[in-house]
Amino acid sequence: MHATENTMNLEAARAQMLGQQIRAWDVLDKRVLDALHQVPRERFVPDRYRDVAFADIEIPLDHGQHMMAPKIEGRLLQALRITPIDEALVIGTGSGFLTACLACLAERVVSVDIFADFVETAGERLVQSGVDNVELKVMDALALSDTACFDAVAVTASVPVLDDRFVRLLRPEGRLFIVVGRPPVMEARLVTMHPGGESTEASLFETVLTPMINADQAEPFVL
Structure with a gap:
């Protein structure tokens, strides 16, 4: 296949993803749509799944983890209402794609993952994509200090119950996207921290x- 033909096929698949999956799921924020269009999703997908990079599926990663379906990523990004002066945190770097999208929207992004190989590979992909406003860390997110606060927090894995330690990572008016529950019933939630210290x-x-x-482990923060 010629390079021009391959590029055309990629762009057609990207446009179909944006139109038939993401916009169809009520993701209409222009900045979010632009980020999802600009970040080369195919570059962040494992090579063996490159042919389904734009499909409406979760894509398997190593260690039993998964890359979220595009429409979930779109809804997450829209719900967080990222502004160009925000500092954002990604809990679960995974492939690095969501981190790259947030980097298009925010001033600065911190992205953490428990798996060192995910962080290493994501770092390489971010550099290849020209992303330079991300700090990557290898760590268990449950050991994050609540002295580090953010305007937006994206949790890319589910938790059985909403743990207050994630809420405490929010600045006043900060937003947290998190999926709560156990299979087969889980719910995506948006938690907002209000200036008075109360959250909804x-x-x-x-x-x-x-x-x-x-x-499932209720370990305290490491301060």
Whole structure:
């Protein structure tokens, strides 16, 4: 296949993903759509799944983890209402795609993962894609210090119950996207921190995500 033909096929698949999956699921924020269009999703997908990079499926990663379906990523990004001056946190770097999309929207992104090989590979992909406003860390997200606060937090795995330690990562007016529950019933929620220190939750939609490693353990923060 000629390079020009391959590029055309990629762009057609990208346009179909945006139109038939993401916009069809009520993701209409222009900045979010632009980010999902600009970040080369095919570059972040494992080579063996490159042919389904734009399909409406979760794509398997190593260690039993998964890359979220495009429409879930779109809804997550839209719900967080990222502004160009925000600092965002990604819990679960995975392939690095969501981190790259957030980097298009925010001023700075911190992205953490428990698996060192995910962080290493994501770092290479981010460099190849010209992303330079991301800090990657190898760590268990449950060991994050609540002295580090963010305007937006995206959790890419599910938790059985909403753990307050994630809420404490939010600055005033900060937003947290998290999927709560156990298979087969899980719910995507948006938690908003208000200036007075109180938080509110809103139910977004039902979905199923891979459970977060160690999420059942109620370990304290490491300060």
